[in-house]
Amino acid sequence: MQDFLQHFINGVSLGSIYALIALGYTMVYGILQLINFAHSDVYMIGAFSAYYGAMLLGFQNRPGIAALVILLFFAMAGCALLGFTIERLAYRPLRKAPKLNILITAIGVSLLLQYSGQVIFGADPKVFPSVLQDSVITEFLGVQLKVLDVAVLLVTFVMMLALHYLIYHTKVGRAMRAVSTNMNVASMLGVNSDRIISFTFALGSALAGVGSVLVGMKYPKIEPLMGMMIGLKAFVAAVLGGIGNIPGAVLGGLLMGLSEEMVVGYLSSTYRDALAFGILILILIFRPAGLLGRGGVEKV
């Protein structure tokens, strides 16, 4: 029981990070029906933005709330700027091109970021600045509640609350939902859909930036290919929840994190990464629209 609770806490903590990254895939898909393969590399750039930002301000080794805020700021700003730029330079010129062309471009952008990362940052791992000092807050029934896990949960929770407010209670959020259901009608009503798309890319990318800081905080080792596996898992989480569906991405992320922790805890950590592929194959066979996705029929 006590084991289970511990795995549960770890799983939710890991899952909320997957959820943050999955949101970026799902929001972009929701608006453009594009799987943005570069999203996982935007995540990587988030970690490096935070790394260099901390260096700039001398925060490499001054854990605390200030460090957390500063790192989040640099990661989010770096990612938002990059997401915006990628959309502008790579995807926008292809707005009317066949889906396949855009997909291939996305893969190209992803590779470009990975290899530029290796050239610019070097292929060797770097040590992420220490964000918060970890310690056990309380221990009940033999289950440990640690600072880092609580911080991950709090930060994710605040981000999701903010995102929910933005999407469901502001004018720009309304426009995002309108553009994602019917771009033509939205434009006729006066929405500059290109601007909304840029905003969506920046927003989704910023959330990946948050994820990169939270991961860096727990596993402080960053390198240019660090986005690949976690990006894949977040993508599977988005598909599991129903790609294009925002609550689905959160649900999918949590389920992915939980099942991964359970597999590691009760089977073997060898299966950690295989699990994601297993889940992907199962959804594609049994429920291709995902848990919260609708019917799978594309709207016309």
Next chain:
Amino acid sequence: MKPILEVNQLNVYYGSIHAIKGISFHVNQGEVVSLIGANGAGKTSTLRAISGLVDSKGEISLSGQSLQTVKIYDRVKLGLAQSPEGRGVFPNLSVLENLQMGAYFRSDKSEITKDLEKCYVLFPRLKERRSQLAGTLSGGEQQMLAISRAMMARPKLLLLDEPSLGLAPMVVMQIFEIVKKLNSEGVTILLVEQNARMALKVSNRAYVLETGKIVMEGKGQDLLNDDSVRQAYLGV
């Protein structure tokens, strides 16, 4: 009378398909003008050209200003609003949110609230359903929502694409009553319809479109009594 909308030598191509073949027409201030024609005549294409959803050749001007270089999302600011073919409500937005989208470009909050109240007076049903998702409305209610949403832009010219399509006779009557009412309040309307009888009854003038060409034009009443129109479009 001065024209609000002037269309001159309009051409629309879809690849090699020449859908609109050099048509010219105008809508005067305060009029209801209808564009009638069979399936595929090019009615929707004409409206899409006016709102900028398809590229077109020729002149389109609104209150004397040429629209060809104006972006789609800027046209509504010049006073052009549309209830599109198939209604185009946002199914996953609430009724209220759909109406708010109609006023997207406006920032006069208190005036928007007033216009919202006006919509609710015109369509009490929408008020009852304001927090319901638009996708759960009936076809007639969705059509009312689409018209109201367009009205939230306070347009000078309202484009209506087959507002009666797929609706029960009672609801069709209601929709045309609304068209008359909006017009009597000063809204100029360009109406596209296959229901020629109803459309001609509420129109000051009308144009008959056949495979991308205007083949006839005249007063609504005159066309209603015209033999060839009666045969081709009124089924008598």
